[in-house]
Amino acid sequence: LEKERGQVNFNVEELTNIYDGGAEETKLRRKVADVIQNDPEVRCKDIGMMTREERYIDGVRRCVYLYKVLLPREGWTPVSKEVKDYFKYRNIGKERSFGVHAGVFIPCLLSFGSDEQIAKWLPLAMQFQIIGTYAQTEMGHGTFLRGLQTTATYDKKNKEFVINCPEISAMKWWPGDLGKSANHALLMAQLVIDGKKYGMHPFMVQIRDLTTHMPLPGITVGDIGNKVGFETTDNGFLHLNQVRIPRENLLCKNAEVKPNGTYLTKASDKMVYGSMVRLRAIILESEAVSALGKACTIAVRYSLVRCQGELEPGKPEVSVMEYMTQQKKLLPYVAMTYVTHFACLKLSNQYNAFTREMDNNDISGLPELHALSAGMKAVVSEQCSDGIEILRKSCGGHGYSNASGIPIIWSSAVACCTYEGENTVMLLQCARYLVKCINQVQTTRMVGSVAYLNNMTQSTCHVDSVSGFKQLDVLVACFQYRAREVLKTAALKLSHLTKHGMASYNAWNQSSVELVNVVKAHITQFIVTTFASGITELECTKPVKNVLQQLCALYALSCINASTGDFLKVGYLSPRQCDLAHEAELELLSCIRPNAVGLVDAFDFSDDLLQSCLGAYDGNVYERLFAWAKKSPLNKTEVTIYQQYIQIRLIGRRKAF
Numbered sequence: 001l002e003k004e005r006g007q008v009n010f011n012v013e014e015l016t017n018i019y020d021g022g023a024e025e026t027k028l029r030r031k032v033a034d035v036i037q038n039d040p041e042v043r044c045k046d047i048g049m050m051t052r053e054e055r056y057i058d059g060v061r062r063c064v065y066l067y068k069v070l071l072p073r074e075g076w077t078p079v080s081k082e083v084k085d086y087f088k089y090r091n092i093g094k095e096r097s098f099g100v101h102a103g104v105f106i107p108c109l110l111s112f113g114s115d116e117q118i119a120k121w122l123p124l125a126m127q128f129q130i131i132g133t134y135a136q137t138e139m140g141h142g143t144f145l146r147g148l149q150t151t152a153t154y155d156k157k158n159k160e161f162v163i164n165c166p167e168i169s170a171m172k173w174w175p176g177d178l179g180k181s182a183n184h185a186l187l188m189a190q191l192v193i194d195g196k197k198y199g200m201h202p203f204m205v206q207i208r209d210l211t212t213h214m215p216l217p218g219i220t221v222g223d224i225g226n227k228v229g230f231e232t233t234d235n236g237f238l239h240l241n242q243v244r245i246p247r248e249n250l251l252c253k254n255a256e257v258k259p260n261g262t263y264l265t266k267a268s269d270k271m272v273y274g275s276m277v278r279l280r281a282i283i284l285e286s287e288a289v290s291a292l293g294k295a296c297t298i299a300v301r302y303s304l305v306r307c308q309g310e311l312e313p314g315k316p317e318v319s320v321m322e323y324m325t326q327q328k329k330l331l332p333y334v335a336m337t338y339v340t341h342f343a344c345l346k347l348s349n350q351y352n353a354f355t356r357e358m359d360n361n362d363i364s365g366l367p368e369l370h371a372l373s374a375g376m377k378a379v380v381s382e383q384c385s386d387g388i389e390i391l392r393k394s395c396g397g398h399g400y401s402n403a404s405g406i407p408i409i410w411s412s413a414v415a416c417c418t419y420e421g422e423n424t425v426m427l428l429q430c431a432r433y434l435v436k437c438i439n440q441v442q443t444t445r446m447v448g449s450v451a452y453l454n455n456m457t458q459s460t461c462h463v464d465s466v467s468g469f470k471q472l473d474v475l476v477a478c479f480q481y482r483a484r485e486v487l488k489t490a491a492l493k494l495s496h497l498t499k500h501g502m503a504s505y506n507a508w509n510q511s512s513v514e515l516v517n518v519v520k521a522h523i524t525q526f527i528v529t530t531f532a533s534g535i536t537e538l539e540c541t542k543p544v545k546n547v548l549q550q551l552c553a554l555y556a557l558s559c560i561n562a563s564t565g566d567f568l569k570v571g572y573l574s575p576r577q578c579d580l581a582h583e584a585e586l587e588l589l590s591c592i593r594p595n596a597v598g599l600v601d602a603f604d605f606s607d608d609l610l611q612s613c614l615g616a617y618d619g620n621v622y623e624r625l626f627a628w629a630k631k632s633p634l635n636k637t638e639v640t641i642y643q644q645y646i647q648i649r650l651i652g653r654r655k656a657f
């Protein structure tokens with residue numbers, strides 16, 4: 001790897017700084033990383049060999065140590081920059097519990113609670129005097145919120161709500177930190193007053209005794225068992241049988257029930273969508289994009305070290321990276337990590353700008369922001385988790401072993417396709433907004449991420465060379481044209497179906513397969529456009545700018561080449577131009593290949609965080625693999641299992657041969 005590093009033609013540190021958002025940010029991130037890596041109590045251990053129970057217990061232990069020992073020692077608080085911005089995937093890893101407490105319960109309390117309620121519960125939550133979960137999903141319903149069955153019936157006489165799960169499918173299922181840790185739940189239930197239903201509302205419900213930790217009367221709670229991943233989290237079940245809570249426990253920023261049972265709505269519950277946008281941007285970056293970056297780091301370093309076969313007959317074996325097919329498996333995902341990282345940043349910045357507008361009571365930007373975040377959530381999480389799986393397979397047999405680190409990375413990242421809004425449902429939410437836009441574009445000027453819809457002129461691409469297809473303005477035009485045309489076609493189908501008498505809900509269902517594709521085209525367009533314009537504005541050295549341009553073009557071309565059908569169908573590219581785009585991608589692979597190790601080094605993941613025998617900085621793959629295998633629990637004894645089962649029960653008394 002050192003030899004490879006010698007041929008990198010840009011300054012890796014400069015790129016790291018850009019990725020982090022500035023040299024000062026890198027410095028602070030590394031400072032936090034050093035504190036964590038130098039403390040044996042919190043640095044990551046050999047997680048690949050641990051059982052789920054061990055990982056949960058270790059996650060709790062680490063988290064308690066972090067908050068009770070490390071933070072006070074360093075003079076940090078849960079809201080100081082070191083913790084807020086840097087206790088993320090690129091620093092501390094996922095091996096800690098209470099992610100839902102810190103990442104969902106507290107933010108939701110802030111979104112749904114009145115000032116008084118926040119003053120009551122927030123300090124307790126921040127000090128871990130109470131540990132909370134966010135309990136929305138039920139065994140029978142997750143996506144369709146109106147279908148949730150848990151009820152909160154107001155009892156006027158006692159000024160209490162009675163929370164009840166009327167049947168088994170109504171029990172809460174999946175909430176993180178619930179199974180073994182939480183003593184409070186921010187619980188979503190159907191509000192019922194005098195027999196009338198008022199829809200879903202958030203309630204603060206104590207579920208366990210604060211001293212004994214035993215479930216309170218009427219509550220059945222536990223862990224839902226082994227999952228694909230997320231071993232450190234005790235996703236749980238919660239059944240409530242006529243559990244009484246005070247009237248004041250309805251979180252009442254948006255709606256309140258007066259003592260006499262009068263129901264009052266206060267603020268627009270649209271504000272809740274704003275906090276969802278923020279949460280999505282954070283989750284995408286920390287759970288999906290960083291995971292892809294880690295998998296790229298492992299697969300690229302390993303592919304450079306792994307030698308297999310001869311490229312030229314009779315010559316020495318080559319690293320598998322020399323094979324074009326291997327470059328095609330790896331490098332587009334390195335590019336994807338960069339472009340999606342900056343698209344997530346743009347989403348966060350757009351959210352910050354929106355919160356400033358909101359302070360002036362302007363929420364007009366919310367529909368666009370909400371649609372963009374829903375589309376981004378679905379497209380980026382899917383692209384990243386699919387990419388990680390391809391990267392895992394690119395490591396051959398060793399990629400299948402936990403020693404590679406990739407199975408654990410993938411198992412967390414893929415969950416992101418389901419939680420915080422199931423992906424297809426998110427795509428269809430974004431599609432509704434896009435259809436509205438295209439239907440209004442003749443009369444209303446579109447702004448932000450849909451501004452490209454204003455240009456409705458029919459055209460074709462005029463590029464007739466391979467190098468032309470490496471130009472970012474050419475690629476941006478391809479994506480904008482394709483996104484607009486597939487949207488127009490899907491919207492036309494919808495209106496055609498309704499005009500011919502089909503009910504609108506049915507027309508929507510009949511068009512939904514196309515609409516999902518529309519959103520994928522729209523979001524890919526957003527990602528490419530954002531990165532391309534970001535590079536133009538970026539102040540950096542020429543070699544770094546070059547490599548970023550190449551990455552942008554590679555990502556764009558790999559997306560075009562994966563869906564040439566679309567570009568041909570909308571009539572923007574000809575078959576010959578598709579061939580040129582294909583050649584351009586191959587040329588870019590060869591251009592980027594010498595920089596491959598520099599590009600993944602620039603992500604700056606420590607070996608501790610990667611937890612990979614294949615992807616460590618020094619490339620000592622084989623020594624690490626053997627050392628790792630020796631730690632297998634099955635290797636603790638030589639013959640116990642043999643004696644217990646095989647010798648006695650299977651072979652019995654052995655006859656002489």
Ligand SMILES: Cc1cc2nc3c(=O)[nH]c(=O)nc-3n(C[C@H](O)[C@H](O)[C@H](O)COP(=O)(O)OP(=O)(O)OC[C@H]3O[C@@H](n4cnc5c(N)ncnc54)[C@H](O)[C@@H]3O)c2cc1C
Nearest residue numbers: 134135136137141142143174175176415418419420422424
């Ligand atoms: C790791 C993990 C952590 C979680 N943490 C929490 C938590 O802390 N708190 C919590 O409350 N929940 C949590 N959840 C639950 C999660 O939010 C839900 O599983 C998710 O919202 C999807 O809902 P569902 O399971 O009901 O899927 P379903 O809606 O049943 O999805 C099944 C299929 O139906 C399709 N489908 C459903 N509706 C439509 C539609 N309208 N149009 C088209 N297709 C549709 C989906 O696309 C999917 O293919 C977690 C889940 C996971 C996996």
